[in-house]
Amino acid sequence: MSADDMLGRHTRCFVATRHSGSGTESSANEVVIKDAWSPAKHPPLEDPRDEIKLLRKIHDTFEQDTPDHIYPNMLVGSHVRLDQKDKSVIDTTDAIFNAAGVDRIDPPSDPGTTSAWKHQPLRAHRRIVMSP
Numbered sequence: 001m002s003a004d005d006m007l008g009r010h011t012r013c014f015v016a017t018r019h020s021g022s023g024t025e026s027s028a029n030e031v032v033i034k035d036a037w038s039p040a041k042h043p044p045l046e047d048p049r050d051e052i053k054l055l056r057k058i059h060d061t062f063e064q065d066t067p068d069h070i071y072p073n074m075l076v077g078s079h080v081r082l083d084q085k086d087k088s089v090i091d092t093t094d095a096i097f098n099a100a101g102v103d104r105i106d107p108p109s110d111p112g113t114t115s116a117w118k119h120q121p122l123r124a125h126r127r128i129v130m131s132p
Helices: 051-062 093-099
Strands: 011-022 025-039 073-079 081-084 087-090 123-131
Touching: 051 073, 051 123, 081 093
Parallel strands: none
Antiparallel strands: 011 025, 025 123, 073 123, 081 087
């Protein structure tokens, strides 16, 4: 399955170059940008399986005693936010449906049941920038 499929991981990763420095001295480092629409069974900020919180905990726990390249090194990570009607909201499938004036409905639990386009799981949009 690809990120374009309705079911699957809904994740894309991009390799990018991060430039830092000023004047005549500068350096460039490759980073990976992970853009994901992860399934959410809880509101995004309360999700106990939040990947961003987990990566921060791994870093804080193993930072000094672990060789490089064992765990992902998250440089920055956050839920994507949208500006809707003069307020900032976390980008979720609910936020998109609400902006369209439609209520999202959880998919039927019976796989044999016909579902409508409004039957979508709750997903939260997040981006994480990592370095090796």
